[in-house]
Amino acid sequence: MSSGKRILLVEDEENFGSLLQNYLRLSGHEVDWAKDGTLGYSTYVNGSYDVCIFDVMMPNMDGFALTEKIRARGSRTPIIFLTAKKMKEDMIKGYQVGGDDYLNKPFDIEILLLKLDAIFSRQGQGQAEKQEDRYSLGNYAFEVKPRLLHFNNGTKKLSPKEGALLELLCKHLNDVTPREKALIEIWKEDTYFTTRSMDVYIAKLRKYLKADPNVMIENVHSSGYALYVRD
The missing domain is CATH 1.10.10.10 (Winged helix-like DNA-binding domain superfamily/Winged helix DNA-binding domain)
Incomplete structure (x- = not known):
């Protein structure tokens, strides 16, 4: 499993966000947690991250709008969306605004960890082979x-x-x-x-x-x- 990566988690649900942050830290990652989209954007701008995990439905700025602002800066940091919305149109919009992957709540934390490992593996391959x-x-x-x-x-x-x-x-x-x-x-x-x-x-x-x-x-x-x- 990849370790030592910096992750930005933006999630407004207090209990779920805390649980997810702890799981990711136990897996060896450094995790910054912002509790709404506006805070998430300022945290992103002032930090450096290997991957971002954004909830879609959040106050002040939702995950899609947050992603659009980040992509407008020219950033290619991988972004995974977490959402309870299961409509095909929402999934399509997530990819349209620049998301890289999608997980529907509730989900198995092991699936998220596998997706993160796949992203980190591709990042390593990109440096070595491309x-x-x-x-x-x-x-x-x-x-x-x-x-x-x-x-x-x-x-x-x-x-x-x-x-x-x-x-x-x-x-x-x-x-x-x-x-x-x-x-x-x-x-x-x-x-x-x-x-x-x-x-x-x-x-x-x-x-x-x-x-x-x-x-x-x-x-x-x-x-x-x-x-x-x-x-």
Whole structure:
């Protein structure tokens, strides 16, 4: 489990916030807790964090508005939303304003810890493996900006959507890329037709990557897709 990370928790429920802060600290993390969105924003501006955990429904400034203000500063700090709201529209809005993941209350604390570990793992992989917008995927190399997928002596030029989708999968390497997040970021809407379109592009990427059996894109039931690279 990753340890020694700095987490900003913004949660207005006193008992739940205290419980969550204690759990995260027991897991080895340093946690600052703000009890509404306005305090959360000032705490964020005056600190430095590896990840943020925001409740959605809060007084003064809700979690979505807080995220918009933080993203407007150019920040790319990962943000996880916690909410009792389970409408699909709320989940979509969370991704639209710049959230990275979503947990519906009540939830198992172990699930949150696993999500945090996945984020910290990706951050470490990004430092170690990503060089000038280039990802190493088994026997493949993917250059993000020119959208070039290299394998042995061959190179495939990807379409804009193929490139954007593969980049998003690479950012979540060995972890789930939420379907809703991909649809909102790349297709700009989550509908039946855009979902079917994404399935077609996933099939294309699988075809491009099939020459290396250690590289695979798997369906994750009711969640999305995961790009795995086996050692």
